[in-house]
Amino acid sequence: MKHITIKDVAKRLNCSVSTISRAFNDKYDIRKETRDMILATANEMGYSPNPMAKSLLKQCSNQIGVVVPEFINPFFPEVIIGIQEVFHKNGYQVLIMQSNESYIHELENVKALENNMVDGMILSLSLETKNVEYYKKMVSQGFPLVLFNRVSNELETHKVLIDDYKWAFFATEHLIYQGYKKIFHFSGPDGLMFSKSRKNGFIDAHRKHKLMVDNGSIIETGLMIGDGEREMEKLIKNNDLPDAIFAVNDPTAIGAMMVLKKSGLKIPGDVALVGFTETHLAQLIDPPLTSVAQPTHEIGRTAALLLLDQLENKGIFIPQTVVLNGRLNVRESSMKLSNG
Amino acid sequence: MKHITIKDVAKRLNCSVSTISRAFNDKYDIRKETRDMILATANEMGYSPNPMAKSLLKQCSNQIGVVVPEFINPFFPEVIIGIQEVFHKNGYQVLIMQSNESYIHELENVKALENNMVDGMILSLSLETKNVEYYKKMVSQGFPLVLFNRVSNELETHKVLIDDYKWAFFATEHLIYQGYKKIFHFSGPDGLMFSKSRKNGFIDAHRKHKLMVDNGSIIETGLMIGDGEREMEKLIKNNDLPDAIFAVNDPTAIGAMMVLKKSGLKIPGDVALVGFTETHLAQLIDPPLTSVAQPTHEIGRTAALLLLDQLENKGIFIPQTVVLNGRLNVRESSMKLSNG
């Protein structure tokens, strides 16, 4: 339980702590043999420098923090793996926290990481987060912050995104090309940028093809499986079924799918479905769900590289927004059946 | 970017740092009005004590570390949520790392957390981990360590488990009761305790019902979707199909399911399937997968409470193994069809 400190090593070798430190930090003013000898005995004694003391002195911790809204769906975990890949390679540790889609928790997490003196942070905003004043202050004080997916226009930071508008547009157009006429959109909360972009993509695809989007066809649903279930149940009860639904994300699409199947309705025979932000889940369910895939690992790697760059080149900082390419995976759930 | 320190506050208020510290730590030897005044101005200045300095001095960090093999499957994330629930309530922070099922990474993670002076750790061993000497040393030096699910008999720590043997036995018996005769087991690596227990449950259920387990019916598969796919493909190619398969976990069962479906085989008509360690995934796929559910949140909460207890009552430590209750969720994938 007793930690071995630099002093223990110094005492054992009858030399000063500064010499030990020099040996470990590869300073020029130390004799080679002394250094080797010190490293050897230190290693044998099981000594390794205490990173806390170092952080306290250096005012930086070689740690970065990540705060995500949740990690029940595989999306964020996959992004985190990409982040870790980059930072582990560069000698940083990654502290992960989750806000549970709560603004309060998110803020607490961020403050905790700040107190822990992380050198930078990667953040994806929670559902509830509307007020970004605190983050704005951090950014204005020069704290390195990178946002991904759930970003805010008010913050001048590096951002990593996919083009939600474009892919929502394509996904909707795909349904139109399949010949569906009455297409609904299960949308997310209006406060979220990606949610609004996807909705706009949905609308503009209709506009391009001179189709009406009437009032009832856009339904603010939420982001969880339960939300999709609830809205689908309402539609069935009201006997107001569309031909097809473009859902803001996979969980809501899956929720809808479960209710449809339970009601004996066919997918895509009665209602076709398209999701968004695919994880491997989409191809496991039945019928396999057509969905927009995001390059999760790459999002993580890109965010990490941007942050790393900001950490190492303190002076020059021009906020960049990197838009990565998504992809529409067409599967059974959205195909037009020949005898439809 | 400049952090406000206790000295800044002291200078501003024209008093000593020790007084500030007293105010923050609610010491008895400080006048009430002084304390309130200090807290007010400190708050106004945006000061909060630096936890690193505190950790360095106190030799403990109020942080605990969690190392899990992966978090692509929702199982570990759900456990982690349970862990966080307990520790956040008790003023601890939770640092999460993942070993990626690699022994090397696991050891690195553990050492990194140790260096970070976490007060205790919760660990679930990686697939590769056979050598637990390092952990044994930690435990013998009194370091608080709690294992869950992927545990080792060689370590005398608190453990949280479900009774893998029992539930594998029940799952297998369920298939037997359904009337299946030729039942295969997709097993995990033999080195893992839970893997061996589940295999033994499979064997003993056969024994109880006086059924043979011949050599070919237990197939060491792995733990990933890809492993299940590979072995299933082999079986199909060799034209050696069983009536039913009991898989060591859900991903391998799902892998098998995907290959079966692709080959036009019916589930459960041609091959029935049962998985293990269910997450919400099992009920989303088609057909819904019969599977043994583990109480993920409760596993996390229990592990956290055990660790907490060990942290607060340093003296008395008797390693406990808590066995939580699982449950077999019977769904379509394992039902005997009447005209089977």
Added chain:
DNA sequence: AACGTTTCCGGAAACGATTCCGGAGAAAAT
């Protein structure tokens, strides 16, 4: 022989907090 350089190392300050020790002043006891 006297001086300047170079090489290598020890001492001490610093990072930001906590806590022990002791001291000043007021209140209480003699």
Added chain:
DNA sequence: ATTTTCTCCGGAATCGTTTCCGGAAACGTT
């Protein structure tokens, strides 16, 4: 009035590092 006790606060040591400063040899130069 003097001593004792109590309340409240400042000074300094401490945690484990790194780094600046300076000093002692050893060496080379004149």
